[in-house]
Amino acid sequence: MSKKIMIFPGDGIGPEIVEQAVAVLEAADRKFGLDLSFEQGLIGGASIDAHGEPLTDAELEKAGQCDAVLLGAVGGPKWDQLDRAIRPEKGLLKIRSKLGLYANLRPAILYPQLAEASSLKPDVVSGLDILIVRELTGGIYFGEPRGIRTLENGEKQGFNTYVYSESEIERIARSAFEAAQKRNGKLCSVDKANVLEVTVLWREVLDRLAPEYPDVELSHMYVDNAAMQLVRAPKQFDVMVTGNMFGDILSDAAAMLTGSIGMLPSASLNQSGFGLYEPCHGSAPDIAGRGLANPLATILSAAMMLRYSLDQGEAADAIEKAVSKVLDDGLRTADIYTEGGRKVSTAEMGAAVVAAF
Amino acid sequence: MSKKIMIFPGDGIGPEIVEQAVAVLEAADRKFGLDLSFEQGLIGGASIDAHGEPLTDAELEKAGQCDAVLLGAVGGPKWDQLDRAIRPEKGLLKIRSKLGLYANLRPAILYPQLAEASSLKPDVVSGLDILIVRELTGGIYFGEPRGIRTLENGEKQGFNTYVYSESEIERIARSAFEAAQKRNGKLCSVDKANVLEVTVLWREVLDRLAPEYPDVELSHMYVDNAAMQLVRAPKQFDVMVTGNMFGDILSDAAAMLTGSIGMLPSASLNQSGFGLYEPCHGSAPDIAGRGLANPLATILSAAMMLRYSLDQGEAADAIEKAVSKVLDDGLRTADIYTEGGRKVSTAEMGAAVVAAF
Ligand SMILES: CC(C)[C@H](C(=O)O)[C@@H](O)C(=O)O
Ligand SMILES: CC(C)[C@H](C(=O)O)[C@@H](O)C(=O)O
Numbered sequence: 001m002s003k004k005i006m007i008f009p010g011d012g013i014g015p016e017i018v019e020q021a022v023a024v025l026e027a028a029d030r031k032f033g034l035d036l037s038f039e040q041g042l043i044g045g046a047s048i049d050a051h052g053e054p055l056t057d058a059e060l061e062k063a064g065q066c067d068a069v070l071l072g073a074v075g076g077p078k079w080d081q082l083d084r085a086i087r088p089e090k091g092l093l094k095i096r097s098k099l100g101l102y103a104n105l106r107p108a109i110l111y112p113q114l115a116e117a118s119s120l121k122p123d124v125v126s127g128l129d130i131l132i133v134r135e136l137t138g139g140i141y142f143g144e145p146r147g148i149r150t151l152e153n154g155e156k157q158g159f160n161t162y163v164y165s166e167s168e169i170e171r172i173a174r175s176a177f178e179a180a181q182k183r184n185g186k187l188c189s190v191d192k193a194n195v196l197e198v199t200v201l202w203r204e205v206l207d208r209l210a211p212e213y214p215d216v217e218l219s220h221m222y223v224d225n226a227a228m229q230l231v232r233a234p235k236q237f238d239v240m241v242t243g244n245m246f247g248d249i250l251s252d253a254a255a256m257l258t259g260s261i262g263m264l265p266s267a268s269l270n271q272s273g274f275g276l277y278e279p280c281h282g283s284a285p286d287i288a289g290r291g292l293a294n295p296l297a298t299i300l301s302a303a304m305m306l307r308y309s310l311d312q313g314e315a316a317d318a319i320e321k322a323v324s325k326v327l328d329d330g331l332r333t334a335d336i337y338t339e340g341g342r343k344v345s346t347a348e349m350g351a352a353v354v355a356a357f
Numbered sequence: 358m359s360k361k362i363m364i365f366p367g368d369g370i371g372p373e374i375v376e377q378a379v380a381v382l383e384a385a386d387r388k389f390g391l392d393l394s395f396e397q398g399l400i401g402g403a404s405i406d407a408h409g410e411p412l413t414d415a416e417l418e419k420a421g422q423c424d425a426v427l428l429g430a431v432g433g434p435k436w437d438q439l440d441r442a443i444r445p446e447k448g449l450l451k452i453r454s455k456l457g458l459y460a461n462l463r464p465a466i467l468y469p470q471l472a473e474a475s476s477l478k479p480d481v482v483s484g485l486d487i488l489i490v491r492e493l494t495g496g497i498y499f500g501e502p503r504g505i506r507t508l509e510n511g512e513k514q515g516f517n518t519y520v521y522s523e524s525e526i527e528r529i530a531r532s533a534f535e536a537a538q539k540r541n542g543k544l545c546s547v548d549k550a551n552v553l554e555v556t557v558l559w560r561e562v563l564d565r566l567a568p569e570y571p572d573v574e575l576s577h578m579y580v581d582n583a584a585m586q587l588v589r590a591p592k593q594f595d596v597m598v599t600g601n602m603f604g605d606i607l608s609d610a611a612a613m614l615t616g617s618i619g620m621l622p623s624a625s626l627n628q629s630g631f632g633l634y635e636p637c638h639g640s641a642p643d644i645a646g647r648g649l650a651n652p653l654a655t656i657l658s659a660a661m662m663l664r665y666s667l668d669q670g671e672a673a674d675a676i677e678k679a680v681s682k683v684l685d686d687g688l689r690t691a692d693i694y695t696e697g698g699r700k701v702s703t704a705e706m707g708a709a710v711v712a713a714f
Contacts, residue, residue, distance in 0.1 A: 119477055119478055140552075148555075161516060161519070198515030201514070246606075
């Protein structure tokens with residue numbers, strides 16, 4: 001039976017990088033007989049322009065009926081002056097929340113071919129391979145009450161609510177323990193339990209579950225220390241798990257340790273393995289449409305999709321190997337270019353991955 | 358009239374580093390005729406052991422009647438099993454809040470003599486000099502309601518409230534604008550206005566005040582991007598201002614960029630310039646009492662105290678120059694030691710600073 005993939009190119013460089021990822025998926029389909037089919041959808045600014053909102057319920061429903069979703073990126077200056085309720089980002093928050101994509105997996109891997117790109121010293125980051133598991137549908141991103149009110153004395157007050165229930169913590173914790181089991185068996189849970197009660201509960205739930213995963217070594221770290229340790233000695237980590245807000249910050253910091261955020265994919269999964277796959281980087285409107293964007297993060301997101309949502313590990317491996325090969329061959333888009341490399345466009349990079357199959 | 362300084366040695370390495378800072382203050386007193394006097398107080402674990410709570414109201418009152426407070430560090434494994442309400446950290450949160458010390462200034466400076474200590478490449482961090490201005494008495498650290506409750510379905514739920522009023526934002530913003538005026542005129546405000554309403558208000562207040570500081574160039578950055586930019590190219594920043602939680606994370610990350618957190622002081626000020634001064638690092642219980650701790654962050658905190666709370670800029674300059682001189686002379690405590698340096702103890706380092714006066 002055919003596997004349907006919903007494609008949301010989004011804004012900025014989204015369309016051009018997604019085009020290359022789809023070409024790679026088609027090549028994988030030909031080689032491995034995956035029987036893929038594709039649906040196109042609008043999200044972010046592209047949807048605002050067409051429908052006046054960043055994600056329509058109709059598109060959301062279509063996405064939910066597919067087997068997986070591949071997304072480019074959303075946002076750009078064109079939509080910055082809009083009311084906050086209909087900004088491009090709201091489309092992303094809506095699809096994550098409505099499809100229950102609570103488990104956000106963000107690997108931070110340093111490709112040996114690109115070691116120079118890091119702003120850190122080679123010995124600090126060489127061989128870096130961390131997985132950050134971020135809770136994506138709860139916490140302060142979605143907590144109620146929230147808003148801006150006027151106090152009795154006439155001044156305004158802004159407020160948000162950081163909230164997690166045991167069951168929300170438990171399911172993301174299990175995703176993280178399971179990920180650690182498949183990797184090096186080390187899980188570091190990040191919280192601020194010395195100040196925030198919500199993370200006291202977080203820590204309690206992690207500790208309660210730990211005996212069920214005797215092959216995983218669980219540790220806890222305060223978020224401020226985690227930010228320091230990522231800068232000081234990131235290779236001490238294997239899997240890190242944390243809430244939505246801390247995960248947003250730490251996963252971006254971790255990604256930047258590699259110096260090549262144009263290489264990093266992500267997966268956002270629900271309970272049943274359905275997932276949305278997108279690059280870690282943004283829509284980079286400044287370089288959109290000029291063939292400068294690096295399509296590899298999106299191509300690697302497509303590989304994650306094959307592995308996690310479509311149970312096609314072999315095809316996923318093949319894509320990752322092809323990416324490694326083009327890097328070995330010296331092909332570089334502008335963002336990862338260093339002297340001696342062969343500078344290629346977005347489309348040339350995509351074609352090279354297809355050819356390396 | 359004599360200036361009274363309240364001394365809270367605290368826990369772990371606190372007493373030994375504070376002892377050296379007091380010796381340096383006494384030397385400054387002799388040289389510049391500052392007429393200083395000192396009061397000793399208990400905070401953190403030391404206070405828990407003596408009084409069963411991390412800071413008594415009596416000690417708090419004594420501190421408030423002094424002209425400034427110098428603090429070592431609090432906490433340690435000895436008190437980790439206590440109920441969260443009376444942990445050492447609560448003493449710190451209490452003194453910050455009760456004395457209204459809302460403006461936390463955390464410089465991240467790379468000493469040229471210690472450039473090698475950074476985990477980042479030399480060209481990325483050489484000459485680094487950032488000031489992070491963190492709001493310290495509001496935000497999610499103190500927001501109500503907070504706690505852990507049991508839901509109708511029997512599961513527990515943790516919750517905290519992230520809240521800021523306009524006046525709270527305005528006063529920390531003014532501290533930051535003023536700091537930027539005295540430095541390189543660049544202020545980057547960090548928020549998550551694409552998701553959190555409380556930071557939408559934050560951004561509005563900053564924008565409203567900006568015209569009053571025409572000599573300061575204000576920019577805004579999302580916190581995830583700020584974490585990335587600190588890793589990628591930290592020298593783009595001059596002054597950064599943000600709320601309590603983001604400030605906790607970003608200031609520690611920024612401090613770690615220098616590789617020598619044992620060198621970094623901090624000031625926490627109230628409306629009238631009264632302040633608490635403490636090193637950025639923690640109580641390091643693992644090395645306490647062994648003469649291994651670096652007293653320079655506390656000594657530099659004492660210099661900040663002379664400058665900001667006691668209006669003794671000349672004496673502050675002299676201390677900073679003396680610190681620079683001992684570094685030039687190759688003196689190194691264990692944390693900043695590299696080959697070719699002269700390894701010294703906590704007390705030897707303190708004595709060398711006094712001698713360099
Ligand atoms: C665009 C924004 C709402 C989003 C987030 O904060 O989750 C982004 O930063 C991310 O990490 O995917
Ligand atoms: C000890 C802790 C409560 C404190 C904080 O989070 O403010 C510390 O991390 C700091 O930054 O001074």
